[in-house]
Amino acid sequence: MNTPARPDDIPTYEAVAQASRVLNGKAHRTPILTSRTFDELTGASVFFKPENLQRSGSFKFRGAYNAIAHLGDEERRRGVLAYSSGNHAQGIALAGQLQGVETAIVMPNNAPAVKLAATAGYGAEIIRYDPAATTREALATEIGAERGSTIIPSYDHPHVIAGQGTAGVELFEDAGPLDVLLVCLGGGGLLSGCALAAGALSPGCRVVGVEPAAADDAARSFRSGTLHTVHNPDTIADGARTPFLGRYTFHTVLDLASDIVTVTDDELIDAMGFLWERMKLVVEPTGALATAALLTGKVKAPGQRVGVLISGGNLDVKPLLRGVGR
Amino acid sequence: MNTPARPDDIPTYEAVAQASRVLNGKAHRTPILTSRTFDELTGASVFFKPENLQRSGSFKFRGAYNAIAHLGDEERRRGVLAYSSGNHAQGIALAGQLQGVETAIVMPNNAPAVKLAATAGYGAEIIRYDPAATTREALATEIGAERGSTIIPSYDHPHVIAGQGTAGVELFEDAGPLDVLLVCLGGGGLLSGCALAAGALSPGCRVVGVEPAAADDAARSFRSGTLHTVHNPDTIADGARTPFLGRYTFHTVLDLASDIVTVTDDELIDAMGFLWERMKLVVEPTGALATAALLTGKVKAPGQRVGVLISGGNLDVKPLLRGVGR
Numbered sequence: 001m002n003t004p005a006r007p008d009d010i011p012t013y014e015a016v017a018q019a020s021r022v023l024n025g026k027a028h029r030t031p032i033l034t035s036r037t038f039d040e041l042t043g044a045s046v047f048f049k050p051e052n053l054q055r056s057g058s059f060k061f062r063g064a065y066n067a068i069a070h071l072g073d074e075e076r077r078r079g080v081l082a083y084s085s086g087n088h089a090q091g092i093a094l095a096g097q098l099q100g101v102e103t104a105i106v107m108p109n110n111a112p113a114v115k116l117a118a119t120a121g122y123g124a125e126i127i128r129y130d131p132a133a134t135t136r137e138a139l140a141t142e143i144g145a146e147r148g149s150t151i152i153p154s155y156d157h158p159h160v161i162a163g164q165g166t167a168g169v170e171l172f173e174d175a176g177p178l179d180v181l182l183v184c185l186g187g188g189g190l191l192s193g194c195a196l197a198a199g200a201l202s203p204g205c206r207v208v209g210v211e212p213a214a215a216d217d218a219a220r221s222f223r224s225g226t227l228h229t230v231h232n233p234d235t236i237a238d239g240a241r242t243p244f245l246g247r248y249t250f251h252t253v254l255d256l257a258s259d260i261v262t263v264t265d266d267e268l269i270d271a272m273g274f275l276w277e278r279m280k281l282v283v284e285p286t287g288a289l290a291t292a293a294l295l296t297g298k299v300k301a302p303g304q305r306v307g308v309l310i311s312g313g314n315l316d317v318k319p320l321l322r323g324v325g326r
Numbered sequence: 327m328n329t330p331a332r333p334d335d336i337p338t339y340e341a342v343a344q345a346s347r348v349l350n351g352k353a354h355r356t357p358i359l360t361s362r363t364f365d366e367l368t369g370a371s372v373f374f375k376p377e378n379l380q381r382s383g384s385f386k387f388r389g390a391y392n393a394i395a396h397l398g399d400e401e402r403r404r405g406v407l408a409y410s411s412g413n414h415a416q417g418i419a420l421a422g423q424l425q426g427v428e429t430a431i432v433m434p435n436n437a438p439a440v441k442l443a444a445t446a447g448y449g450a451e452i453i454r455y456d457p458a459a460t461t462r463e464a465l466a467t468e469i470g471a472e473r474g475s476t477i478i479p480s481y482d483h484p485h486v487i488a489g490q491g492t493a494g495v496e497l498f499e500d501a502g503p504l505d506v507l508l509v510c511l512g513g514g515g516l517l518s519g520c521a522l523a524a525g526a527l528s529p530g531c532r533v534v535g536v537e538p539a540a541a542d543d544a545a546r547s548f549r550s551g552t553l554h555t556v557h558n559p560d561t562i563a564d565g566a567r568t569p570f571l572g573r574y575t576f577h578t579v580l581d582l583a584s585d586i587v588t589v590t591d592d593e594l595i596d597a598m599g600f601l602w603e604r605m606k607l608v609v610e611p612t613g614a615l616a617t618a619a620l621l622t623g624k625v626k627a628p629g630q631r632v633g634v635l636i637s638g639g640n641l642d643v644k645p646l647l648r649g650v651g652r
Contacts, residue, residue: 031357052606114603236651265651273644277440280378280639282606285650313606318599320646324611325562325591 004247011158013200016165019066043302047175052313060091066163081149083136085111088154093124114316155187156246165193172201179304182290184311185209186240188249195256206258210289212237213262222260239286263292284315330573337484339526342491345392369628373501378639386417392489407475409462411437414480419450440642481513482572491519498527505630508616510637511535512566514575521582532584536615538563539588548586565612589618610641
C-alpha cells in the first residue's frame with residue numbers, strides 16, 4: 001500500500017466536542033493523577049489520565065458509545081457487529097447494553113477466556129471463528145450483510161475517533177494547557193482524537209504517539225508519508241498489534257502528530273512496574289506505552305507540563321496472583 | 327496474658343476529629359469507589375475507601391503524621407524511632423520527612439529489599455538487626471533510651487489510633503451513613519479509629535473487623551474477652567501478622583466493634599483478583615481482608631449500605647510482572 005485516499009469526512013474538533021456532550025454522564029470522567037516520584041525521575045510535571053479506570057477497563061468505551069449513539073432507529077434495531085479480541089469488544093458490548101442495542105462480536109477461537117467472559121458478561125453475542133480458516137474481516141462482512149447489522153470498526157471511523165478524543169478534552173480541561181501530550185498508539189484512534197483536542201484546547205502542545213518497537217508500522221508510516229504494515233508483531237502490548245493505520249487515522253496522525261517514538265517490551269515492563277508499584281494502578285502493557293516513553297528518556301521534557309494517557313488495564317491477573325507471598 | 331489494664335487516656339471521637347484537622351491538606355483525601363459488578367455479586371451497595379492510594383501506599387501515614395504532629399519541640403529535635411518492616415515504617419519515614427523530624431526505623435536483616443528501599447527513600451535512617459539475636463522491641467527500647475528519641479508504635483497509641491480513624495471520617499462524610507463498615511484488622515489501630523468515627527458519624531452502623539484465619543488472635547480475644555496471642559502466623563497478609571491487640575486497641579475493639587470474622591489466604595487471593603482485575607487497583611493481601619469478607623458471604627448485607635476499607639497496596643510487583651504476556 002502507498003498513501004490511502006483522504007476521506008471527505010475526516011473528523012474535526014467539532015466532532016470531538018460533540019462527542020463530549022454525548023458521553024457526559026455516560027463515560028466516567030476519569031481523574032487526573034500525579035506522582036511526585038515520577039516528576040523527580042523525569043524532571044517534568046506529569047499529568048496522568050488513567051483510562052484503565054474507564055468503564056469496560058479502557059478508553060475504547062468512549063468511541064464505541066459515541067458511534068452507537070449516532071445510529072439511526074433502523075440501524076439500532078438491526079444491531080451492531082464488531083470484530084476484536086480486545087478492549088474494543090468490551091467497549092462495544094457495554095455501550096450497546098447501556099443503549100439498548102444488540103451487539104455481536106466476532107472473536108477468534110483462541111481468544112483468552114477472560115476476555116470472552118468479560119465481553120459476554122456485558123450481554124454481547126460472541127461469534128467465534130477459526131483464524132486458520134477465515135479472517136475476521138471477511139467473516140464480519142459476511143455476517144453483517146446477512147443480518148443487516150452495522151459494523152463499528154475499532155479505530156478507523158469518525159465517530160470512534162471523536163469519542164476517543166474526549167479523553168484528551170478532559171485532560172486539558174482538568175490539567176490545563178500542556179507542552180507535550182503522550183498517547184499510546186495502535187491503530188491511531190486515540191492519538192487522532194487527542195490530537196484534535198490538543199489543537200483546539202492547547203495550541204502549540206506537541207502530540208507524540210508511542211508504539212511498541214516490534215510494531216512500528218505507524219512510526220515508519222509517519223516518517224515516510226506512506227502506509228507501512230507490520231503483521232503479527234511479537235510484543236506484549238496486545239492492544240497495539242494492529243497492522244496499520246486506517247484511512248482516517250493515517251491522515252489525521254500525519255497531519256497533527258509531532259512525532260512517533262517506540263519502546264521495547266522490557267521498557268514496557270519497567271513502566272508497568274512503576275505504575276503498579278508506586279501508583280497502585282493495574283495497567284496493561286499497551287496502557288504503559290506513553291509512560292515508558294517518558295521514563296526511558298525517549299521523550300525528554302525537562303521543566304515541561306506533560307500529559308500521559310494510560311489507555312487501559314484489561315489483563316488476566318489471576319495467573320500473576322499465584323506468585324503473591326511465595 | 328489476660329485482660330490488659332484499661333488505659334486512662336483511651337482516645338475518643340474528639341481525638342479523631344482533631345486528627346482530621348491535623349491531616350487536612352497533608353494526607354490525600356482518597357476517593358470513594360464503587361463497582362456495579364461488586365454490588366451485583368454481593369447484593370449490597372458498597373463504598374470502597376482505597377487507602378492503597380494514600381501517601382506512602384497505606385493508611386499508616388495518617389496515624390504516623392498525627393503522632394509526629396503532636397510532639398513537642400524538644401521531642402521533635404531528638405527524633406522519632408519506630409520498629410516495623412512494613413507500612414508503618416514507610417508512613418513514619420514520610421511523615422517525619424514532611425514535618426522536618428528525623429526518623430530511624432528498626433528493621434530485621436531479612437526485610438524485603440523493596441521495603442527497605444522505599445523507607446530509606448523517604449529519608450529515614452534504617453537500623454538493621456538480627457532477629458535471631460534480639461527482638462526489635464528490646465533493640466528499639468535500648469536505642470530510644472540512648473538517643474532520647476520518641477518511639478511511635480505502629481498501632482497501640484492514642485494519636486496513631488486517632489489518625490487512622492480519619493479514613494473512617496472521610497468515608498462517612500463522602501458516602502453518607504452506612505449500615506455496616508468492614509475494616510482490615512491486624513493490631514487494631516485502624517479498626518479502633520474507624521469504630522470511633524462510626525459511633526459519632528453513623529450511629530447504629532455495625533463495625534466489623536476482618537482478620538486472616540491463621541492470625542485470629544483478635545477474633546478469639548473478642549469472643550473470650552481476654553487477650554489471645556498468635557505468634558508468627560502463616561498468612562500472606564503480612565500486615566496482619568501482629569501477635570496481639572494492644573492495650574488501647576483491645577479495649578476500644580471490645581467496646582465498639584460488632585463482630586470479628588476471618589478469611590483464608592485463598593479467599594484473600596480471590597478478593598485481590600477482583601480488586602486488581604475489575605477495579606484496576608493494586609492492593610496488598612492485608613488490604614483485601616475486608617473485601618474478602620463480603621465477597622465470600624462471611625458478612626452478608628443484602629440491600630444494605632456497606633463501607634469497605636482497603637488498607638494498603640505495598641507489595642513487590644516486579645516478580646509478578648515477569649509473568650505478563652507469557
